[in-house]
Amino acid sequence: MTVNRIFLSPPHMSGRELEYIKKVFESNYIAPLGEYVNKFEESVKKYTGAKYALALSSGTAAMHLALKVLQISDEDEVFASSLNFIGSVAPVKYERAALTFVDSDYKSWNMDPDLLRREFVKRVASSQKLPKAVILTHLYGQCAEIDTIKEICDYYNVYLIEDAAESLGAFYKGRHSGTFGDFGILSFNGNKILTTSGGGMLISNNKAFIDKARYYSTQAKEDKPYYEHTELGYNYRMSNVLAAIGVAQMEVLEERVRKKREIFDIYREELNESAEFMPELPNSRGNRWLTTTLFDTAPEKIIKALEIEDIEARPLWKPMHMQPVFKNSKALGGEISEKLFEKGVCLPSGTALECEDVLKIAKIVKKVID
Structure with missing residues (x-):
């Protein structure tokens, strides 16, 4: 490997990252939360059209919180795109739920909506249990046939989570990927189109969902002047330093x-x-x-x-x-x-x-x- 190596998809800085990081250091808010976390969330909401956004440590963390908020458990089943990165589906096993993988079609290389519909029809006809949620991945930044898949999930009252980790900047019929379902997942890993070195975001149009995810992401701390916990949570929030990088990246x-x-x-x-x-x-x-x-x-x-x-x-x-x-x-x-x-x-x-x-x-x- 040489300094002139051509990588698959390396980070590409905008030129303003260090300026914003310097401001973070000057404020001394280098730990999770701070001005730039808020700015990053606001910029993503404005760009995607999502009503609510939560900056997190990774896309995998965002997926895990989505499943946690939807109360996916070992009694449930989740359908997911098979042609996929493992970070999209590993959190299903964190919650000990069953996984069923759905094949692609040649039309989009994403989840085949006809295959999904046929399975739902078959299960209802034979009185079998439907999955509690579907995880649809917008593969390699290309939108799946999301309106049809949402229609199927809505008809059968199944939650829809969009894995838009690879598709920030992708739109389907004028709407950004990740804004059709109950949750959308974004990733800012080092090889993504926008990177904060690591990090992710959970987006939704449901305030209660994001509020609950925020609660879980900060160790499920109750709203009291001392530390009290009635549920187990996680340390999943994004740092102000990484968010500053994200703000600069969103500008380009x-x-x-x-x-x-x-x-x-x-x-x-x-x-x-x-x-x-x-x-x-x-x-x-x-x-x-x-x-x-x-x-x-x-x-x-x-x-x-x-x-x-x-x-x-x-x-x-x-x-x-x-x-x-x-x-x-x-x-x-x-x-x-x-x-x-x-x-x-x-x-x-x-x-x-x-x-x-x-x-x-x-x-x-x-x-x-x-």
């Missing part, structure tokens, strides 16, 4: 989305005859967090060829129903997500890349697949 979010989409367009123009690219649903705008492609050539050959040139690329997420840790969980379908994993490659998509860098990467890929 639209620029980052435009650059991600430009990078995708270059790859598509150069590789269109040899690759299939992740689709974008009509009336939606993904953030193209990562350019994801399908090749007939084995992904490992492409990844190895790029690695020789000190360029990072990765396979698509290995579906959750294929993960050994979830070997006892159920799955609806699975063939499509398995095929996507078998043929898929994530290409470098960092917003600091120059056009020449993207063309260089495409050229290397062409040599392997031609």
Whole structure:
């Protein structure tokens, strides 16, 4: 590895992060909570259109709190997208609930709404119990068919949690991802389109839900002048220092989305005859967090060829129903997500890349697949 290595999706600072961090240090509010936590939450609410937001230590923490607020327990079942990152679904097991994974469709590479509907219809017809919640992931920053899935969940009175960890800056029919369901989950991990080095946010249009999540996120402390606890909580709040980074990052979010989409367009123009690219649903705008492609050539050959040139690329997420840790969980379908994993490659998509860098990467890929 060299200093000139091209990473998959490295952090890209706006230039104002240190200015805001300095203000945090001057205020001495470097611990959780403070002016910049409030500012960060306000900026996310304004951008996404969510009524309420709670800045947290990670996207996984946000998912855990959503499940906790909805009282998911060992007596419940949760459906979730199979083509996914484990942080989206591990919290279900923290609460000891059962998991059933739902396959993707080729139309969006996200959760197949027809498969979801058929299973709900089947269960009702046979008097089987429905899941208490559905976790829908907007994969690689591309919106799922969220209106249809919300309609299904609403009809059957099932909670909907949107994993928008990868899709900050993505909109479906004019609404931001994560604002359709009961909760939306955002992540600001180091490789995301907006990073605070670590961190996440829980968004919702339900004040009572966010108030309860806030309570749990600060060790479930009761509103008394001394420390009293009637429930177990968690230390999940974001620090004022990290929030200051987030405020600076939010100022350039639209620029980052435009650059991600430009990078995708270059790859598509150069590789269109040899690759299939992740689709974008009509009336939606993904953030193209990562350019994801399908090749007939084995992904490992492409990844190895790029690695020789000190360029990072990765396979698509290995579906959750294929993960050994979830070997006892159920799955609806699975063939499509398995095929996507078998043929898929994530290409470098960092917003600091120059056009020449993207063309260089495409050229290397062409040599392997031609």
